Amino acid sequence: MARSSSEIREAFLRFFEAKGHRIVASASLVPEGDPTLLFTNAGMVPFKNVFLGAETREYVRAVTSQKCMRVSGKHNDLENVGHTPRHNTFFEMLGNFSFGDYFKGEAVEYSWELLTERFGIDPARLAASVFREDDEAYELWREKIGLPEERLFRLGEDENFWSMGETGPCGPCAEIHIDFGVNGRCRSAHCDPSCDCGRWLEIWNLVFMQFNRDAAGNMTPLPKPSIDTGASLERLASVLQGVPSNFDTDLFRGIMDRIQEISKIERGTNAEHDVSMNVIADHARALVFLIGDGVIPGNEGRGYVLRRLLRRAARHGVLLGVERPFLFSVGDAVIDEMASAYPELRERRAYVTDRIRREEEHFLETLSKGLVRLEEDIAELEASGSKVLSGEAVFKLYDTYGFPVDLTADILAGRNLEIDEVGFDTAMTAQRQRARAAWKGSGDERVAEIYGRLAADIRTRFRGYSELSGTSTVRALLVDGERREVAACGEAVEVVVAETPFYAESGGQVGDRGTLRVPGGVVEISDTQRPALELVVHRGVVTAGELRVGAEAELAVDADARAATVRNHSGTHLLHAALRSVLGSQAMQKGSLVGPDRLRFDFTHDAPLDDGEIEAIEDLANLWIERNAPARVREMPYAEAIESGAVAIFNEKYGDVVRVVQFGDFSTELCGGTHAAATGEIGLLKILSESGIASGVRRIEALTGLGARNHLRRQENALKTASELLRVPVADVPARIEKLLEDRRAADREIERLQSAQRGEASKDLTRDAKRISGVRVVAARVASAGAKDLRAMVDDLRSRLASGIVLLAAERDGQVSLALGVTQDLSDRFRAGDLIREIATVVGGKGGGRPDFAQAGGSDPSKIDEAFERLDALIAGS
Numbered sequence: 001m002a003r004s005s006s007e008i009r010e011a012f013l014r015f016f017e018a019k020g021h022r023i024v025a026s027a028s029l030v031p032e033g034d035p036t037l038l039f040t041n042a043g044m045v046p047f048k049n050v051f052l053g054a055e056t057r058e059y060v061r062a063v064t065s066q067k068c069m070r071v072s073g074k075h076n077d078l079e080n081v082g083h084t085p086r087h088n089t090f091f092e093m094l095g096n097f098s099f100g101d102y103f104k105g106e107a108v109e110y111s112w113e114l115l116t117e118r119f120g121i122d123p124a125r126l127a128a129s130v131f132r133e134d135d136e137a138y139e140l141w142r143e144k145i146g147l148p149e150e151r152l153f154r155l156g157e158d159e160n161f162w163s164m165g166e167t168g169p170c171g172p173c174a175e176i177h178i179d180f181g182v183n184g185r186c187r188s189a190h191c192d193p194s195c196d197c198g199r200w201l202e203i204w205n206l207v208f209m210q211f212n213r214d215a216a217g218n219m220t221p222l223p224k225p226s227i228d229t230g231a232s233l234e235r236l237a238s239v240l241q242g243v244p245s246n247f248d249t250d251l252f253r254g255i256m257d258r259i260q261e262i263s264k265i266e267r268g269t270n271a272e273h274d275v276s277m278n279v280i281a282d283h284a285r286a287l288v289f290l291i292g293d294g295v296i297p298g299n300e301g302r303g304y305v306l307r308r309l310l311r312r313a314a315r316h317g318v319l320l321g322v323e324r325p326f327l328f329s330v331g332d333a334v335i336d337e338m339a340s341a342y343p344e345l346r347e348r349r350a351y352v353t354d355r356i357r358r359e360e361e362h363f364l365e366t367l368s369k370g371l372v373r374l375e376e377d378i379a380e381l382e383a384s385g386s387k388v389l390s391g392e393a394v395f396k397l398y399d400t401y402g403f404p405v406d407l408t409a410d411i412l413a414g415r416n417l418e419i420d421e422v423g424f425d426t427a428m429t430a431q432r433q434r435a436r437a438a439w440k441g442s443g444d445e446r447v448a449e450i451y452g453r454l455a456a457d458i459r460t461r462f463r464g465y466s467e468l469s470g471t472s473t474v475r476a477l478l479v480d481g482e483r484r485e486v487a488a489c490g491e492a493v494e495v496v497v498a499e500t501p502f503y504a505e506s507g508g509q510v511g512d513r514g515t516l517r518v519p520g521g522v523v524e525i526s527d528t529q530r531p532a533l534e535l536v537v538h539r540g541v542v543t544a545g546e547l548r549v550g551a552e553a554e555l556a557v558d559a560d561a562r563a564a565t566v567r568n569h570s571g572t573h574l575l576h577a578a579l580r581s582v583l584g585s586q587a588m589q590k591g592s593l594v595g596p597d598r599l600r601f602d603f604t605h606d607a608p609l610d611d612g613e614i615e616a617i618e619d620l621a622n623l624w625i626e627r628n629a630p631a632r633v634r635e636m637p638y639a640e641a642i643e644s645g646a647v648a649i650f651n652e653k654y655g656d657v658v659r660v661v662q663f664g665d666f667s668t669e670l671c672g673g674t675h676a677a678a679t680g681e682i683g684l685l686k687i688l689s690e691s692g693i694a695s696g697v698r699r700i701e702a703l704t705g706l707g708a709r710n711h712l713r714r715q716e717n718a719l720k721t722a723s724e725l726l727r728v729p730v731a732d733v734p735a736r737i738e739k740l741l742e743d744r745r746a747a748d749r750e751i752e753r754l755q756s757a758q759r760g761e762a763s764k765d766l767t768r769d770a771k772r773i774s775g776v777r778v779v780a781a782r783v784a785s786a787g788a789k790d791l792r793a794m795v796d797d798l799r800s801r802l803a804s805g806i807v808l809l810a811a812e813r814d815g816q817v818s819l820a821l822g823v824t825q826d827l828s829d830r831f832r833a834g835d836l837i838r839e840i841a842t843v844v845g846g847k848g849g850g851r852p853d854f855a856q857a858g859g860s861d862p863s864k865i866d867e868a869f870e871r872l873d874a875l876i877a878g879s
């Protein structure tokens with residue numbers, strides 16, 4: 001039964017929705033708050049904290065179609081992609097989840113019902129494998145489903161046991177496979193789904209999270225076992241559409257058409273060309289979704305993966321004879337294909353395709369430089385008589401110039417040369433280790449565990465959208481990460497209450513501060529955080545009395561600080577809208593930080609803003625402030641919000657129901673923060689600075705309300721002071737300063753002229769004192785403290801006055817001696833200034849040197865200056 005991929009995706013979600021599951025929108029490919037993970041690589045990733053008990057949701061059953069990326073791992077080496085029918089870097093994982101609700105029985109039954117009844121797969125084509133020791137699952141398949149034993153297998157840990165990490169949740173799994181039937185290729189006596197003869201295709205993995213594994217490896221049953229399943233949409237589509245590979249499904253049809261159109265090569269006519277087309281199609285999907293989720297090409301981490309994918313795809317374009325940027329156009333086809341399921345792609349279309357095109361252009365340039373470099377390497381090799389290019393050189397080409405190894409090998413082979421593969425592998429392994437080390441997670445697990453346990457039995461209700469104070473019961477206290485019943489005066493404490501008006505830091509808005517009072521105690525709250533979705537902790541210090549669990553607390557948010565934060569936060573919405581209006585919709589929010597005293601806004605844009613653009617943005621934001629447009633806050637499903645034109649922020653994690661904040665007709669954003677009731681409250685928005693913080697990312701710092709007024713007041717006061725000092729009206733200050741600078745330059749010129757005249761006078765006197773030694777006229781004199789430049793000018797002057805002779809001047813300054821010595825041209829055969837001064841400098845405890853006609857030296861003993869003069873006389877006399 002042929003079905004389109006969107007029908008399959010939709011049917012999967014609706015099937016489970018009818019079974020009481022909440023449909024949750026796909027999370028970003030960039031995992032939030034998980035430094036251990038490069039990309040979201042499975043449907044369970046966004047729910048990790050829910051499975052660990054550190055976070056609770058308002059539902060216990062969920063179903064998703066999750067964007068996933070796999071670029072390394074057991075079966076997913078990047079180099080395989082394109083060569084096999086099933087490997088993809090980007091894919092969509094369909095999955096249903098039970099958070100301590102239903103378990104094995106329902107999970108197995110649901111999967112069977114969906115596959116056989118909804119999708120109409122012939123039960124005779126299906127097989128299942130379970131973990132060797134999981135009798136319960138075996139019986140379920142055998143008895144309840146009625147799967148015959150010849151298509152039911154018990155497999156080992158490698159195949160059918162799953163764990164989240166070294167410790168933590170783990171359990172057996174059941175895999176459902178398509179059985180393509182006995183074929184002539186199998187060499188195994190016991191062909192089962194672990195055999196790679198091609199008979200079996202795994203289409204769905206059901207994980208039964210049943211145990212918790214501790215550091216010693218002991219497994220204890222979880223109190224509430226959970227379900228996590230995953231089925232690749234691409235595989236399911238290939239099965240239901242009866243095509244031989246993921247690349248033949250409708251998901252890739254439009255993309256392949258575009259590639260054929262560009263390359264003018266028909267798919268299916270040449271095996272190598274088909275591989276190239278697969279690579280391009282796969283990577284183009286990855287590029288679109290990565291860039292769409294805010295990743296920017298770079299030289300490390302996620303950006304580096306993105307860059308490698310693009311280069312690999314571009315190289316395969318060259319293999320198809322396309323030597324100009326074209327991936328951006330393939331990316332366009334990807335967006336056509338996927339925008340109905342991921343509507344945010346539509347609004348990011350221009351940004352995504354433009355980013356791809358520029359990175360391609362950059363690469364093609366790099367590639368031609370790499371070819372030059374390779375030619376140099378080859379010339380060197382041939383000169384040395386060696387036949388093997390070192391692994392390091394190959395790696396450098398690969399790493400710096402994006403030169404695929406097979407390309408280097410190909411070019412070398414044409415010259416009867418080869419590459420050192422072992423050396424390359426070594427360099428590559430070292431690189432991988434560096435990359436892995438960079439992604440090693442930190443995270444204080446002990447504290448995370450404590451928060452997890454707190455979150456399991458306490459949920460904090462946030463009431464601070466409408467209220468700034470309230471009463472609630474103290475539910476828990478933490479001191480130094482340990483739970484306590486009492487916190488004493490002076491102790492730093494984390495307080496958990498049932499209901500709070502305090503906003504916990506998220507979405508760039510800082511946590512509220514304020515006070516918490518109980519009968520007989522006060523806590524000054526300096527920060528509020530949310531370690532789990534529904535757990536709020538207030539951090540502060542007990543400043544009077546003590547605090548006990550169970551006490552009734554009065555909570556009061558610092559209203560002035562909150563109001564300032566609200567103005568700044570709402571200011572970012574206007575700034576964002578104004579940026580998009582002035583610069584175009586490719587200017588997208590990349591991050592923000594909003595506190596009571598500042599506002600920082602990062603966005604994607606390639607060039608510095610000029611003054612005109614900054615003014616236009618500021619004017620537009622202030623125009624909207626003057627309009628005093630009221631805020632309209634609604635909650636609605638994510639997809640609906642995006643369809644209605646709301647702007648989602650990169651990397652922000654959204655629930656299935658989102659909060660939409662709208663000001664007038666100019667700004668609509670998904671946002672959970674606190675906002676002004678109307679734009680007029682913001683008062684004034686003033687941009688302070690604009691700068692670049694990373695490739696393609698700019699940062700604006702701005703102020704609003706009182707902060708903006710105080711800033712302007714400070715500027716005004718500085719101007720007033722300047723006007724008073726200059727005794728001119730403020731408006732005339734710049735002209736007055738210009739005039740002063742002009743006067744100053746004239747005065748400097750006059751000083752220079754006078755000094756020069758003075759030197760002339762002094763020299764005239766000195767020439768009169770010249771003595772004659774061995775027929776050479778010699779001037780040796782102390783001059784008033786002067787810099788090296790002045791000394792030199794005086795020596796030059798004296799030399800020309802003497803016409804023939806030797807001049808030595810000494811100046812004393814701060815206990816140091818400066819010497820300068822000149823020899824006229826006619827004496828240069830007999831005396832060299834540099835040689836003379838080297839000798840003389842030793843007398844005053846210094847060193848020196850210079851040219852034959854002029855030399856300088858320094859010294860540290862001014863009392864020996866006369867001795868130095870005598871040494872000169874002696875040197876001349878002795879020559």
Ligand SMILES: [Zn+2]
Pocket residue numbers: 186187188191192195196197198199
């Ligand atoms: Zn086999």
Ligand SMILES: [Zn+2]
Pocket residue numbers: 569570573661669671672673674675
């Ligand atoms: Zn907001």
